[in-house]
Amino acid sequence: MRKRIAGLSEELSRAAVELSRLQITRETVSAVLAEGPVAGDADGLAAPGPEAGDVAAALLAAEAVGDVTVMSPDYQRIIALFATTGAALRCKEVCAQLGLETEARHVEGMRAKLKRLVEQGILAETAPGLFKVDGRKLGW
Numbered sequence: 789m790r791k792r793i794a795g796l797s798e799e800l801s802r803a804a805v806e807l808s809r810l811q812i813t814r815e816t817v818s819a820v821l822a823e824g825p826v827a828g829d830a831d832g833l834a835a836p837g838p839e840a841g842d843v844a845a846a847l848l849a850a851e852a853v854g855d856v857t858v859m860s861p862d863y864q865r866i867i868a869l870f871a872t873t874g875a876a877l878r879c880k881e882v883c884a885q886l887g888l889e890t891e892a893r894h895v896e897g898m899r900a901k902l903k904r905l906v907e908q909g910i911l912a913e914t915a916p917g918l919f920k921v922d923g924r925k926l927g928w
Contacts, residue, residue: 863901863904878918878919879919883898899917905919910922
């Protein structure tokens with residue numbers, strides 16, 4: 789019985805950490821939505837693309853339905869890339885821009901992630917293998 793209690797306590801701790809991460813992400817996304825589009829800064833850095841707020845709204849919708857997959861660090865990096873570029877990208881380009889290798893196995897892994905984001909309505913596959921931000925499935 790003690791082993792079971794210890795196991796459940798450990799599981800509860802992991803769930804609490806995950807919940808904390810999701811709450812922080814939600815607060816960050818809410819802040820981004822509240823700020824609206826940014827026009828750029830004095831350093832000349834590129835401003836987020838016009839879809840950045842839409843991507844944040846899609847993340848909130850994904851969280852609302854309990855989809856923690858898109859909240860994982862890998863997916864957050866992918867979503868951030870599309871939110872800041874606003875451009876249509878191929879899997880190999882996404883890998884390269886994220887600093888990943890562009891071997892076939894890495895590209896195919898990225899393709900699976902991008903397809904998952906298409907299923908969530910965060911991205912759209914505008915042509916075979918070409919992905920872009922699209923929130924039509926979510927109504928925006």
